[in-house]
Amino acid sequence: MKKKKSKNFKIGAMITGVMLFFIVVGFFWTPYDPEAMDKANKLAGVSFSHIMGCDNFGRDIFSRVLKGSGTTLLVALGTVAIGTVCGILAGAFTGYYGGIVDEVFMRINDALFAFPSILLGLVFISLVGSGKYNVIIALGIAFIPSFARIVRSEFIRCKNMDYVKSAKLAGAGNLRVMFVHILPNVMTVLSSSIMIGFNNAVLAEAGMSYLGIGVQPPDASLGRMLSEAQTYLFSAPGYALFPGIVLILMVLGFSLLAEGMKESR
Amino acid sequence: MKYFVKKLAGLAATLLVVSFLVFAAFAVIPGDPATAMLGTEATPARVETLREELGLNDPLPVRYIRWAADFVRGDFGTSYRYNMPVKSMIWEKVPVTLALTLISFCIIVLVSVPLGITCARHAGGRADRAIMVLNQVIMAVPAFFSGILITLVFGLILHLFTPGDYVSYKTSWTGFLGYLFFPSVAIALPKVAMAAKLLRTSVISEMKLDYVRTAYSRGNGTKDVLYRHVLKNALIPVVTFLGMALADMVAGSIIIEQVFNIPGMGRILLSSISNRDYPVVQAIIVCIAFLVIFINFLVDIIYQVIDPRIILD
Numbered sequence: 001m002k003k004k005k006s007k008n009f010k011i012g013a014m015i016t017g018v019m020l021f022f023i024v025v026g027f028f029w030t031p032y033d034p035e036a037m038d039k040a041n042k043l044a045g046v047s048f049s050h051i052m053g054c055d056n057f058g059r060d061i062f063s064r065v066l067k068g069s070g071t072t073l074l075v076a077l078g079t080v081a082i083g084t085v086c087g088i089l090a091g092a093f094t095g096y097y098g099g100i101v102d103e104v105f106m107r108i109n110d111a112l113f114a115f116p117s118i119l120l121g122l123v124f125i126s127l128v129g130s131g132k133y134n135v136i137i138a139l140g141i142a143f144i145p146s147f148a149r150i151v152r153s154e155f156i157r158c159k160n161m162d163y164v165k166s167a168k169l170a171g172a173g174n175l176r177v178m179f180v181h182i183l184p185n186v187m188t189v190l191s192s193s194i195m196i197g198f199n200n201a202v203l204a205e206a207g208m209s210y211l212g213i214g215v216q217p218p219d220a221s222l223g224r225m226l227s228e229a230q231t232y233l234f235s236a237p238g239y240a241l242f243p244g245i246v247l248i249l250m251v252l253g254f255s256l257l258a259e260g261m262k263e264s265r
Numbered sequence: 266m267k268y269f270v271k272k273l274a275g276l277a278a279t280l281l282v283v284s285f286l287v288f289a290a291f292a293v294i295p296g297d298p299a300t301a302m303l304g305t306e307a308t309p310a311r312v313e314t315l316r317e318e319l320g321l322n323d324p325l326p327v328r329y330i331r332w333a334a335d336f337v338r339g340d341f342g343t344s345y346r347y348n349m350p351v352k353s354m355i356w357e358k359v360p361v362t363l364a365l366t367l368i369s370f371c372i373i374v375l376v377s378v379p380l381g382i383t384c385a386r387h388a389g390g391r392a393d394r395a396i397m398v399l400n401q402v403i404m405a406v407p408a409f410f411s412g413i414l415i416t417l418v419f420g421l422i423l424h425l426f427t428p429g430d431y432v433s434y435k436t437s438w439t440g441f442l443g444y445l446f447f448p449s450v451a452i453a454l455p456k457v458a459m460a461a462k463l464l465r466t467s468v469i470s471e472m473k474l475d476y477v478r479t480a481y482s483r484g485n486g487t488k489d490v491l492y493r494h495v496l497k498n499a500l501i502p503v504v505t506f507l508g509m510a511l512a513d514m515v516a517g518s519i520i521i522e523q524v525f526n527i528p529g530m531g532r533i534l535l536s537s538i539s540n541r542d543y544p545v546v547q548a549i550i551v552c553i554a555f556l557v558i559f560i561n562f563l564v565d566i567i568y569q570v571i572d573p574r575i576i577l578d
Contacts (some may be wrong), residue, residue: 111282115554116516126538126546127290203407207520210409211535223409230413230524234421244410252405259401 009260015253019246023073026066034063034220052242055228061239065246068220072250075136075215076201082140083201084194087147092178094148095155106152109145117142118204122213130213139204143197150193154186195258199251206247222247268569276562283554284336288329291547336551342544346537351548354533359552360434361529364442365518368449369456370511377457381464381503382491388469396461403458408517412451412524419447429526448525452517456510463506467499501572508564512557 037057052061090109094102112120117139124138158164159182167181208214209223217224222243229240316322323331335342341351384393403411420428426447432440471477472495480490519531530549537545 107278107282108286111279111286115557116513118519119516119550119553122519122534122538123287123290123546123550126541126543199405206407207409211520211523213535213538226410226413227523230416233413233417237417240413240417244406244413247407247410248402248405251407252402255405256401 006260006263008256008263012253012256012258012260015249016257019069019250019253022066023070026063026070030060030063030066032060032063034059034067035218053236053238055225055232055236055239061225061242064220064225065222065243068222068225068243069246069250071132071215071219071221072202072205072223072247075132075139075205076198078136079139079143079201079205080194080198082136083143083147083197084190086140086144088151088183088190090144091148091151092155092183095152096159096174096178096182098156102152109148112142113145113149115142117200118207121204121208125208125213130216132215132219135205135208135214139201139208142204143201146197147190147193150190151186154189155182158182158185192258192262195254195261199254199258202247202251202254269566272562272565276558279558280555283558284333284551285329287547287551287554288332289325291543292325292328336548341548344537344542344545346540346542346545351545354545355530355549355552358528358530358533361445361527362515362518362522362531364434365445365449365452365521365527365529366511366514368442368445369453369514369518370507372449372453373456373460373507373510376453377460378464378503380457381461382468382496384461384465385468385472386487386491388465393465397465400458400462404455404462406455408451408455409520409524411454412448412521415447415451416524431525431527444525445527448518448521448527451524452514452521456514460503460506460510464499464503467502468495471495471499497571501568504564504567504571508560508567511560515553515556 037059052065055061055064090105094105115123120142121135121138124141125134128134128138155178164177164181167177172181205214205221206223206226209221210227212224212227214223215221225243226240226247229236229243232239321328332342339352341355343349344351344354347354380396384396387393416428419425426444430444432444434441468491477490477495480494485493518529519534521527522529522531523535530553533545534549537543537549
């Protein structure tokens with residue numbers, strides 16, 4: 001049965017599609033070298049040659065926004081991938097088997113859950129140092145508890161259902177039951193939290209880079225651009241506005257998509 | 266009462282686990298505190314003496330117990346970099362971050378509850394639809410970017426406050442609270458949007474239930490039904506959300522403090538991270554974690570008060 005997609009879904013898909021198009025283009029081509037400095041164009045305003053203007057070093061903001069949103073997307077995808085895979089494994093085993101391991105694991109999980117994810121990221125970064133890949137690992141670990149919690153409760157709900165019993169009777173091993181039979185049923189619930197997780201990852205990365213402990217130069221990052229732009233807020237508001245608007249569009253597109261998917265279910 | 270005791274035991278267990286995790290994390294990092302304090306040119310003998318003095322040669326659990334005992338007594342250790350007690354470094358900053366969080370919390374409650382109720386009452390109307398669209402956009406704006414926008418619009422263009430001109434609470438309480446107002450708005454904005462939306466959905470779904478029809482049939486007006494019957498039930502998910510949001514806001518204030526140049530906990534945390542001043546980082550992290558856990562505990566208790574039907578395991 002095909003349901004009509006909601007308005008939210010359409011708008012979200014459109015925004016996300018356009019953003020993805022620009023990001024993919026940005027991986028291969030940018031109008032200017034995002035690192036090239038041009039003294040003549042310091043803090044230049046919006047013009048035909050620089051459609052978003054230039055920053056304090058005369059670098060083309062549009063090119064840097066393209067590169068920066070690429071970095072943000074990469075970090076967010078990596079984070080969600082780590083969080084989901086580890087969360088599924090941890091949640092599946094503890095939820096399915098239960099027992100003392102589950103008890104201990106859940107205590108630790110609760111403890112980690114108590115930390116706001118950006119704080120966990122900060123702790124991790126202070127231990128291992130900043131940089132793109134460390135941010136991915138740090139945020140990835142910070143996101144595991146929330147996924148593990150959802151997967152675990154779903155596994156507990158499903159493990160005594162009839163279809164699981166019949167799969168066992170048919171001779172399926174525990175691993176097969178867990179990942180071939182139960183996991184697909186968990187995916188619907190999990191998919192919306194993955195979408196939310198993606199948005200949180202985008203925001204967390206931007207926040208950390210804004211604080212100067214996330215992605216490091218030469219990697220461009222939207223958060224970092226915003227912190228640099230703050231000094232020139234009055235003389236060149238575009239420097240802060242464009243990266244910020246792109247960041248908002250990224251999050252908005254995805255949250256509308258998630259909302260639309262929830263409505264049409 | 267039994268529930269309360271059980272909850273309290275759980276709280277203690279979580280506190281222990283959290284503090285041990287943080288302690289262990291900072292204990293296993295490469296880099297020796299003794300070397301950090303003495304500098305790289307110190308003789309190995311001196312480093313060894315200091316290690317013995319600091320008790321760094323003892324096994325991890327022993328060190329943890331000693332550290333925890335000190336912590337409970339209010340001794341948070343000594344900063345490597347400034348060679349002063351961590352407690353005196355943090356103590357003055359706690360009110361700043363706390364005030365920031367509390368003001369934004371008040372803003373959230375004061376704005377989102379009336380907004381959510383109004384939207385629910387006029388659900389589907391033009392105002393409701395406009396507010397919901399606006400809400401969706403606001404939710405997507407990261408707090409630090411709304412902070413930057415507020416600085417630009419209210420600070421630089423309208424001159425309602427001077428960005429960076431922070432007033433300490435020691436000089437003037439009113440100036441302090443006045444300066445914190447705009448940062449608090451920046452923290453509160455996305456949460457206001459989420460809370461209002463949650464309350465709206467919750468009121469709408471409660472209004473469809475049988476007890477509402479009964480209340481109407483007994484001659485109550487819409488206002489009576491809404492405020493005396495529905496609201497109490499509809500607020501439960503909002504309380505959950507606010508509890509979680511409060512924890513988030515403590516962390517969020519770390520970023521907002523940077524945006525508005527406020528010397529709070531976030532400022533020391535960041536500079537300590539870049540200076541690798543671990544005792545300070547450790548103390549702040551544990552303090553924030555404790556605060557968050559305590560808030561969650563309070564939320565569970567509040568649940569019981571507003572809805573006796575809920576028995577949480």
